[in-house]
Amino acid sequence: MDLSYTPEQEEFRARLREWLVKALPALPPKPSPDDWPGRRAYDLGWQRTLYDAGYADVHWDASPTMRLIFLEETETAGAPYVGANFVGLLHAGPTIAAEGTAGQRDRWLPSILRGEEVWCQGFSEPDAGSDLASLRTRARRDGDEYVVTGSKIWTSHAEVADWCELLVRTDPAAPKHRGISWLAMPMDAPGVTVRPLRTLAGSTEFAEVFLDEVRVPVANRVGEENDGWRVTMVTLSFERGTAFVGEVVACRRVLGEIAREARANGRWDDSGVRRRLGRLYAEFRALWRLTQWNVSEGEAPSGGGPGAPGVPGVPGVGGSVFKLRYSRARQELFDSAAEVLGVGALDLEQPWVVDRLSSLSYTIAAGTSEIQRNIVAERILGLPKG
Amino acid sequence: MRFQLTDDQRDLRGGVRELLARRFGREVLRGAVERPGLDRGLWRELGEAGFFGLRLAEAAGGVGLGVPEAVLVFEEAGRALLPGPLVATHLAAGAVPGAATGETVVTAVGGGGLVEWLDEADVVVGEVSGAVALRSVDPLTPLHRVPGAPAAAGPDDLFVLLTAAEQLGTAVRTCEAAVQHARTREQFGRPIGAFQAVKHLCAELLVRVEVARVAVYAAAVTADPVDIAAARLAADEAAVRGARDCLQVYGGMGFTWEVDVHLCLKRAWVRAERGGSITESEELLAGELLVEAG
Incomplete structure (x- = not known):
């Protein structure tokens, strides 16, 4: 068990740190949360900056430990988050890299890395949430094209995306996992309608996407027809492991700020408040250790590459253990902020109040805590399926 | 960074697990419950296996290993519910003659003035005058209490860390037991583990174990007092809450003397006190x- 970094890793960290000091002041001002075209331009610009500096493919080609260092340092320095590049860099891109043809890789991957195109995700449907494989959006083959009709939901960045990684049903007669295909759909195709969804936090973080006879070339299918479920699982397993590195770093910083606020407003004199914050500090330290543990476990002997299936480089169900604990800890963090703020917690202008609202999605998005517990119980502990 | 067990550490853990399964399996455990008393023969065998002299230099007759290895060994002791003042004797190795070899049994005053196995110990670390016997809740841990022991004088860090390692091991045991029971016990024509209400209890058992594991292992590597405080909170929770949930999964049988779950819970309670005040860890x-935060 070794928690120290190699000289090579430390050098990577030092060079990155040095570069961030120079690169961050040159960033344009941050767009407002409601300015979607502005957010797109800002996020793509950051990806382009990373590309020019040689950091564009850190999510794909770097070892998990290098990725951990990259995410830790960029978050600590206050660099932009992946934002609109999220699906391209962490879902669609790795899927295309692992399962696409040479032509598909050449068409889509460079534009993701260079910050030229935005991807969104069309997986969930109004009637297919936790039971994703029951999705009903239908793709009918018509010559060289699929004709797609249905609706998708919880699609982030749909308003500004160029492409959508879309799961469609190509064989309604097959068992539900075996009749699904993975398509790259251009978002400007006729028949695509995007309707923003307002969250309980008041913002429009995602959208519903309605598809009415949308024509998608068969050449845009990644993987075999009806093999989309397996193709998708490659993507989903890739997302875990380092997915929350930046957030854990950020949560530790927020916890420190909450402690300082408590000290300033007198709440720190309450031993109950101090003890709860002390426990949360222990919790986030442990979550950092769990991240280091999972990343070490994910270190492939021969750097498996993005989404390479079945190699130790793909973090597996350990991600469910992490997500269960982290999502709860994040909610407790902002609840404790509210305890420190008192009446201020009812004022949307106060820090952390909107974050507290947003944190409510964490036990639901990307697999509810209930689904995660099923995964842990069935795949790790070997309990029978219900 | 390679925060995983090395092959040697895996082998060490496997070896200790095998030794304890052979020498302190379930029958011996239940026998010890019915006939309390420290098994001096087992104690010497543990000494010969290097249990107590693990961190002593080889030149001093020890094994020459470090705190991470000690933590793995104590995790296995906790998993086996091995009784006796193991941590105190381990920490006395090198300082108290015979402790390393298992000839001398050493106990110590722990958190809240608690002293385990006082009547059986050959040497006591700390002041025990006026110690009063308790009717111990744990049938495998005789307890005394030193009245007026200063609450502020908490046990030292390594004592707390190795106690946390034992808690981790007991938490592992409760998780394994709960899962085993959930797979085999049938109601409504199905293993109860097929029901989500039971399944989710088991999943949470594992989550607490894994969080405690990384906290305890990391504290063993850094030996940082803050990491140790964090580790003990996670390990106490995993052991105490784990035993409670395991008992729940066992249903009515969990409430009986015959099933081992109560032994896990009672030992976890004893160790949570031995590690000193939880409030103090939280305040630290x-x-x-x-x-x-600056």
Whole structure:
């Protein structure tokens, strides 16, 4: 068990740190949360900056430990988050890299890395949430094209995306996992309608996407027809492991700020408040250790590459253990902020109040805590399926 | 960074697990419950296996290993519910003659003035005059209490860390037992583990174990007092809450003397006190948080 970094890793960290000091002041001002075209331009610009500096493919080609260092340092320095590049860099891109043809890789991957195109995700449907494989959006083959009709939901960045990684049903007669295909759909195709969804936090973080006879070339299918479920699982397993590195770093910083606020407003004199914050500090330290543990476990002997299936480089169900604990800890963090703020917690202008609202999605998005517990119980502990 | 067990560490853990399964399996455990008393023969065998002299230099007759290895060994002791003042004797190795070899049984005054196995120990670390016997809740841990022991004088860090390692091992045991029971016990024509209400209890058992595991292992590597405080909180929770949930999964049988779950819970309670005040650990962490926040 070794928690120290190699000289090579430390050098990577030092060079990155040095570069961030120079690169961050040159960033344009941050767009407002409601300015979607502005957010797109800002996020793509950051990806382009990373590309020019040689950091564009850190999510794909770097070892998990290098990725951990990259995410830790960029978050600590206050660099932009992946934002609109999220699906391209962490879902669609790795899927295309692992399962696409040479032509598909050449068409889509460079534009993701260079910050030229935005991807969104069309997986969930109004009637297919936790039971994703029951999705009903239908793709009918018509010559060289699929004709797609249905609706998708919880699609982030749909308003500004160029492409959508879309799961469609190509064989309604097959068992539900075996009749699904993975398509790259251009978002400007006729028949695509995007309707923003307002969250309980008041913002429009995602959208519903309605598809009415949308024509998608068969050449845009990644993987075999009806093999989309397996193709998708490659993507989903890739997302875990380092997915929350930046957030854990950020949560530790927020916890420190909450402690300082408590000290300033007198709440720190309450031993109950101090003890709860002390426990949360222990919790986030442990979550950092769990991240280091999972990343070490994910270190492939021969750097498996993005989404390479079945190699130790793909973090597996350990991600469910992490997500269960982290999502709860994040909610407790902002609840404790509210305890420190008192009446201020009812004022949307106060820090952390909107974050507290947003944190409510964490036990639901990307697999509810209930689904995660099923995964842990069935795949790790070997309990029978219900 | 390679925060995983090395092959040697895996082998060490496997070896200790095998030794304890052979020498302190379930029958011996239940026998010890019915006939309390320290098994001196087992104690010497543990000494010969290097249990107590693990961290002593080889030149001094020890094994020459470090705190991470000690933590793995104590995790296995906790998993086996091995009784006796193991941590105190381990920490006395090198200082008290015979402790390393298992000839001398050493106990110590722990958190809240608690002393385990006082009547059986050959040597006591700390002041025990006026110690009063308790009717111990744990049938495998005789207890005394030193009246007026200063609450502030908490046990030292390594004592707390190795106690946390034992808690981790007991938490592992409760998780394994709950899962085993959930797979085999049938109701409504199905293993109860097929029901989500039971399944989710088991999943949470594992989550607490894994969080405690990384916290304890990391504290063993850094030996940082803040990491140790964090580790003990996670390990106490995993062991105590784990035993409670395991008992729940066992249903009515969990409430009986015959099933081992209560032994896990009672030992976890004893160790949670032995590690000193939980409030103090939380306050230490809170103080460090403020320092880090600047």
